Amino acid sequence: MEQARILENYLEIKRRIAIAAESIGRDPAAIKVVVVTKGHPPEAVQEAFAAGARIFGENYVEEGVVKIQALQLTGVDWHMLGHVQSRKARQVCQYYDTLHSLDSEKLARRLNGFCAEIDRLLPVFLECNVSGEASKFGLPAWDEQDWASLIPIIRSITGCSKLHVRGLMTMAPYSLDPEDSRPHFRRLRKFSQFLGRSIPDARFDELSMGMSGDYETAITEGATIVRIGTAILGSRPNI
Ligand SMILES: *Cc1c(COP(=O)(O)O)cnc(C)c1O
Numbered sequence: 001m002e003q004a005r006i007l008e009n010y011l012e013i014k015r016r017i018a019i020a021a022e023s024i025g026r027d028p029a030a031i032k033v034v035v036v037t038k039g040h041p042p043e044a045v046q047e048a049f050a051a052g053a054r055i056f057g058e059n060y061v062e063e064g065v066v067k068i069q070a071l072q073l074t075g076v077d078w079h080m081l082g083h084v085q086s087r088k089a090r091q092v093c094q095y096y097d098t099l100h101s102l103d104s105e106k107l108a109r110r111l112n113g114f115c116a117e118i119d120r121l122l123p124v125f126l127e128c129n130v131s132g133e134a135s136k137f138g139l140p141a142w143d144e145q146d147w148a149s150l151i152p153i154i155r156s157i158t159g160c161s162k163l164h165v166r167g168l169m170t171m172a173p174y175s176l177d178p179e180d181s182r183p184h185f186r187r188l189r190k191f192s193q194f195l196g197r198s199i200p201d202a203r204f205d206e207l208s209m210g211m212s213g214d215y216e217t218a219i220t221e222g223a224t225i226v227r228i229g230t231a232i233l234g235s236r237p238n239i
Contacts, residue, residue, distance in 0.1 A: 006044070007051040009232045010035075013215075017226070020216040031219060034079050034100075036211075036229030038063065039236030042070050048232060049073055057081045057100070057227050061088040065095050081227060083137045090114045098123040100169045100208050100227070103138050108157040115162035122162060125169035125208045126154065130187040133173045141191050151198050158202035167206030167224070168192050178214040185209050185221035 018028035034057040035048045045056055045067055054075060058064030059082030068078055077097040084092055084099065084107060092099055093114040102108055102124040115122050129138035139150055158165050170188045172181035185207075192204040210218025212231035219226065229236070 006047040006233060009234075010048060010051040010053060013228060013232055016216060017219060020219040024220050026219070030224060032225040034081070034208075034225060034227040035232055036081065036227050037067065037233065038082075038229065040229075040233050041237070042067050044233050045071055045073075049076065053232075055079060057229075061091050061095075065091055068095050079227075086110055093118060093120065093122060096122075098125070098166070100125045101127045101137065102157065102163075103127045105153050105156050108160050108163060112160035112162045120162070121164050123164045123166050124157075125167055125206065126157065126165065127169045128188060128191060130170050130191065131173050131184050136171060136173075138170065142187070144187075144190075147191060147194050148198070151195075154195060155199055155202075158199060165202055165204065167204045167208065168195075169208035171211070172209070172214060176213070178217040181210075181214040181217050182221060185214075185218050185223070189222045 017031055021028040021031055032055060034055045035053040036057040037045045038059040055077045057079045061080060061084065064078060064080065079098045079100055080092050080096040081100045083101055086107060089107060089110040093111055099122060111122060127138040128141040129136040130141050132142035141147060141150060157163065168188050168191060170184060172184040175181065188209055189207060192207060195204045206224040207222050208225045208227065210223045210226035212228050215226040215228055
């Protein structure tokens with residue numbers, strides 16, 4: 001996609017984010033945008049950077065590392081959004097600024113160990129499956145009856161000294177109607193409030209939710225960080 005188009009799209013997204021935020025009395029400046037660059041070449045990242053984007057998101061650890069190393073952008077954060085296999089945990093700690101998809105105690109322990117080796121703190125989001133969709137990763141949080149049983153796992157993750165839990169992340173099931181995502185976003189927010197009460201020494205202030213098709217709905221349900229690919233960069237060329 002040519003440069004003018006990416007700039008135009010990015011500005012349009014920012015404008016619509018502001019409208020969504022103001023519609024419920026939220027400060028638009030408090031909402032961050034991850035530009036999801038998976039499936040796009042480094043040139044697309046550069047164009048988004050020129051448009052003003054400073055947070056980029058990738059789904060596959062190695063695809064992102066190639067871009068991170070090729071581009072060497074300064075003042076930029078790279079976020080890992082996709083499922084992380086244990087054997088990729090070290091690279092996440094070495095190359096990424098934030099992980100959105102922490103979904104097990106085992107992965108948390110591995111990440112914590114690697115972060116300790118290189119003496120860094122890794123901000124993380126706990127990925128939650130609040131829809132019950134079988135294809136989704138994430139802690140099984142679709143049934144409120146089960147929330148209490150997740151506390152021990154989450155407590156052990158928040159106890160990892162090198163991980164900084166920022167909040168929760170979810171993906172709503174695919175739908176053409178953004179209103180279909182609302183109950184899932186609402187459940188994630190409710191779960192974060194539940195965790196805030198249940199684990200008072202940890203914080204779950206941030207909500208990573210909303211993509212190209214439903215980010216405005218996510219913002220009206222409390223998203224603090226939205227993850228947008230297609231609506232800014234166009235369709236993914238190499239997937
Ligand atoms: C691909 C992806 C996105 C962005 O999706 P778009 O529909 O292109 O905006 C956001 N979050 C995750 C976890 C993704 O995998």
